[in-house]
Amino acid sequence: MVAVLKPGATKQQIDNLISWFKSRGLDVHISEGSTHTIIGLVGDTSIIDIELLEAIEIIESVKRISDPFKSANRKFHPDDTVISIGDVKLGGGNFQFIAGPCSVESPQQVLGIAKRVRASGATMLRGGAFKPRTSPYDFQGLKADGINMLLEAKAQTGMPLVSEIMNANHLPLFENIDVIQVGARNMQNFELLKELGKTRKPILLKRGLANTLKELLMSAEYIMAGGNENVILCERGIRTFETYTRNTLDLSAVPLLKELTHLPVIVDPSHATGIARLVLPMAMAAAAAGADGLMIEVHNDPSNALCDGAQSLTPDQFNVLASKVRAVLEAVRK
Amino acid sequence: MVAVLKPGATKQQIDNLISWFKSRGLDVHISEGSTHTIIGLVGDTSIIDIELLEAIEIIESVKRISDPFKSANRKFHPDDTVISIGDVKLGGGNFQFIAGPCSVESPQQVLGIAKRVRASGATMLRGGAFKPRTSPYDFQGLKADGINMLLEAKAQTGMPLVSEIMNANHLPLFENIDVIQVGARNMQNFELLKELGKTRKPILLKRGLANTLKELLMSAEYIMAGGNENVILCERGIRTFETYTRNTLDLSAVPLLKELTHLPVIVDPSHATGIARLVLPMAMAAAAAGADGLMIEVHNDPSNALCDGAQSLTPDQFNVLASKVRAVLEAVRK
Amino acid sequence: MVAVLKPGATKQQIDNLISWFKSRGLDVHISEGSTHTIIGLVGDTSIIDIELLEAIEIIESVKRISDPFKSANRKFHPDDTVISIGDVKLGGGNFQFIAGPCSVESPQQVLGIAKRVRASGATMLRGGAFKPRTSPYDFQGLKADGINMLLEAKAQTGMPLVSEIMNANHLPLFENIDVIQVGARNMQNFELLKELGKTRKPILLKRGLANTLKELLMSAEYIMAGGNENVILCERGIRTFETYTRNTLDLSAVPLLKELTHLPVIVDPSHATGIARLVLPMAMAAAAAGADGLMIEVHNDPSNALCDGAQSLTPDQFNVLASKVRAVLEAVRK
């Protein structure tokens, strides 16, 4: 960690600061420039709160040299983490398709989609029982009934389940859900993350709409600090000025995260773009960028689905996507 | 609500769509252009989920004419809402200063600051007992002990209290807190908002870092839909590409919100900028823009406060601020 | 075009507005709702300035149904434009690699890189002679000398040249440059675009850092309105809150632009990310997303290049990239 002091700092102030650093067990190196004094700190600087440090009157700015995340850091854990979900493995070269409807609507709908996407190569079934909606007047999901419909589909197809949690008090309902999803709006719901850290379930953590990659890793760290190392990161688009797509899918996040952390990284092109006809090209691009998996919204028979999602594919479209993505994966691995 | 149909829509598809709208109790007006057919919908369109509508195959785009928020909408409630907090009134011409430390640290600290800011004109005391921190390794607040220190300061000064909640399960601890704050990261924690809607406490709802004003109003609507109409909105800066300030304070939000809603609107210039020397000019600007109040971080004796917030003022600086803001308010009201 | 009127509009005001629309040759359809009147306009609405329309007192909002761009619009020109650059064709299924140094430094440097990238499959040589730099104190390029070095490399290798123009007065220097590049900072330098519209040279138009896809297409329209239909669009990253990468590469722009326009769309992953080790994964992702070409920065022998670009690849790295991208292209086309 490097701290740059303001030009007017007195010797007394600087000495006090240095003593304080030393009392924290840090080695201190001083470099006096023509206008600024620079202090280099060596040791375990993760104990230093950088915002508080910046608040000290004589400090102009602080630069952290080491990353603030530890459990998620690839430097201390060079090998890819492979997460086991039932018989399915994710990460470390194991690419998986997670597919299913945005919202669970009926047992027939879930089971019908599950069979179709499994036949196309999906290995996990996703479905929303609790839905975060911007408006309190919009459909909020089937809740416990929806969870039961998912469990029934799992019983019949053997597919592990992925579903979103919005409230730690609902955890008992998720006992047989295989992967618990934390949505973008809850990425910094630290209380929820702490509770999930107490479980040993795989957690699919989505990047928040306005969160940096470092913040995403710090949120993973909240879960891991509780002892749960089964975290899957998910890029799903960030909020920018562009209004054509719902969000801007940040695919450079994939190779960057793979470099910074050993955790698996998947991509959700359905929510990122909000436009069904962009899902295929963005899914192929995500695979080419090095993602460990894809989460794709698939809806049932569109002739009966007056009100299904603008971003959802039909089972036939998903079948094409899975085949094209596999071709890209082969090309990437050559 | 206006729906624009895609060029290739067949008569049968259009007729089906019209029947569906009519079954929802809506009047339908058709306008056929050279390339597009446009459907105008008249009636209570708030029952229509716009995302789902956009997903219908023959629809190119949808434009909502009426606002999706009702309880918060000034159109249906032209007079300013005035919120009573103990003996203090906020909104409808009643401007208030909320001041206090970022984090509660000790009984002496809280009480000392409370007395100083009260003497300068602050009418409410703020202090954080539960702290949302990006890193699990940073200080998370004194929790229940911090709440007790705030209550002790209230007992001695009579100042109503404002403090942030992060978990609905903590609500019993907030029984004697006068205003419950929802932080920016929880603005779309809909489960928390629903629980707060069941109380009758004033809720101070901060705008999320990447949330639009419409989304802020929809989150207020979550609280109000539960029957709690005591919502105070707070602009505290949004996330942009500019890195000089921590966030970009969006002061145009103040007159816009005052136009869209009857709820009081306050500004937090401390968190918005993250830089103490910007708090005074931004506080004056917020008052000039029409805010109903200010929330200001004030720390105790800086000579003992090695690690207090970069964005906090000393009590003396707050005293100057309060006096200057009062002068601006007088000028604005002339 | 649909205009929504404000609730209080009088009959006289509405009649005046309708007469004005009719005097513009437009058909007018009225739809009266319970709170708002909606006017549908049919005819050539591209003559209507939408900003000015929104300024009329009784108008609440305006929604354009047709796109404001014509020459670039795929609706009026369904087939892909194929641009001929010397013997090279770009677009309509013809994928090309454009490679070369960020700045032209010496004849040996340019020629050396040109030979290496040509051997790896690059068909066009890029190199900057005029450099847009944020600071007036940074290196501004070799200017006319740099152009001559590029021309010499073309003479020896036969590769068509791509180089950036910053001032229409420099056009005579670009007489033998095959493709003139407009940089991101000049995307809305409308005076420059107009001058380039008078030439018949292929123009490589880069998306501005904060420009929407519609604005990019409108800037293409400036060039095309002058009669020059040889425009190549280039996605090179947009400015967001994320600070890890220099910009955020918006790859969903590729399929969206390919849908909206018949013009070729290429991607520059070097400038988008600013990090050499991200260029390979993002190049593969761009190819998977459907790009018509890639522009890649390649520098000469790094052991002599103390100060070459952080985002540049070595010729060997470019060779790997070209081979991997070709594999992805094959997979995509299966």
Place this chain on the structure above:
Amino acid sequence: MVAVLKPGATKQQIDNLISWFKSRGLDVHISEGSTHTIIGLVGDTSIIDIELLEAIEIIESVKRISDPFKSANRKFHPDDTVISIGDVKLGGGNFQFIAGPCSVESPQQVLGIAKRVRASGATMLRGGAFKPRTSPYDFQGLKADGINMLLEAKAQTGMPLVSEIMNANHLPLFENIDVIQVGARNMQNFELLKELGKTRKPILLKRGLANTLKELLMSAEYIMAGGNENVILCERGIRTFETYTRNTLDLSAVPLLKELTHLPVIVDPSHATGIARLVLPMAMAAAAAGADGLMIEVHNDPSNALCDGAQSLTPDQFNVLASKVRAVLEAVRK
């Protein structure tokens, strides 16, 4: 300047780097940590191109301690710059109103508005003769005729003129324009800035839609490096995700710029918000935040102005604004 080296840097590589720094006349301080070596550079580091430095293989990151701008830097020029425009002074406590129509339309229009705004306290007249428009099909301004209408209004009212230039080749037309405006889209048109640096005219430099304050100061530096120190900075809103306003007015830019530079800083609330009814509150807020002046769009008789700007005030509204802003200025200066 501080450079952090990567963990794997060899002694030979580090020694080479140190020699290179020393050959540039810099003093070098080494601080070896447990994982990283940090190099502090003392001397005139403005000669070092930070991007190029970051590209060196063994360097992980670089932090500039000194600001990269010199002529504009308040550290080297503590007193406020006061710019003389005819008899009018701007900056250093001299607050001015610049008012006038968005576009010059006719001699009567310009003169009529000029007289009205002068009576309300405006000291400079603005009007656009060359208009940057996103679409080539929109009105591009009256050009030379528009300039002549402005000059006629100046002859009759004595008001100095402010008008936007889009092309350095038009400079002869601006000979009698008192202040030349550079629009947001041209803030980084470095060729234009260089030409303006050769004049001695006051230049009103608007912040680009996606430009940081540092970039704005570097663009001012382009003008000043040519010898023209008469630069006025103008905050006019930045592009964010919020869609309610056209741009987000960043008022914290005002006190920040006043701290970083000695140049005058004005605010344009008309373009920032794009909504006439927000101009008054944002003008008052800008004055409260410490701006040195305001640029306000005022249009002529709205009953005849079917197509005037949504963001323009009537002369009567401007009169109220000027009076309210003066009251705020008095309060601020108390």
